[in-house]
Amino acid sequence: MDLTPYVDTRRRELAVAAEAGGEDARELAERLTAPLESAARLTLLIVLSAAMDEVTRELAPGSVDVRLRGLDPAFVVTPPPAGGAFEEPDPRPEPPRAPAPVPADADDGTTARINLRLPAPLKGRAEEAAAREGLSVNAWLVRAVNAAVESGGTRARSAESTRGGGNRYTGWVR
CATH class of the missing domain: 1.10.20 (Histone, subunit A)
Known part of the structure; x- marks a missing residue:
């Protein structure tokens, strides 16, 4: 334009x-x-x-x-995605997904821009996941972030606690 x-x-x-x-x-x-x-x-x-x-x-x-x-x-x-009433059903079970729509009361009409740097393999996986759901990568990321925020990030915490028991130290030693 x-x-x-x-x-x-x-x-x-x-x-x-x-x-x-x-x-x-x-x-x-x-x-x-x-x-x-x-x-x-x-x-x-x-x-x-x-x-x-x-x-x-x-x-x-x-x-x-x-x-x-x-x-x-x-x-x-x-x-x-095109959905026809006469499509042959896919014999494979559909993977569970929680679209987690953005709550209407949280959308005040404004948007914010963020630059996200992903490793190339992860970016490719995100693009594939978005394509499978018929979404743009941006829309897919918005839903993923919303789902993580809504769940309170429990998946990330539980994974961290099983890896090292949650005891992690960082810094310099002399």
């Missing part, structure tokens, strides 16, 4: 408004145009991201992600 026409419209509107103020206002508008172009692009990207978050909530388990390609956003649509 090319944001240039929208930014150019803002620039022209600023120039028209400055015309009414005389020569000083016109010169000021010309000096403000470059910094305002960056601010306008950033604002448009924020609005598009917020809009796609709302669309994703409505499409769940499908999703729409906004990605930057140079200076322009691109949309990546992950449709929900």
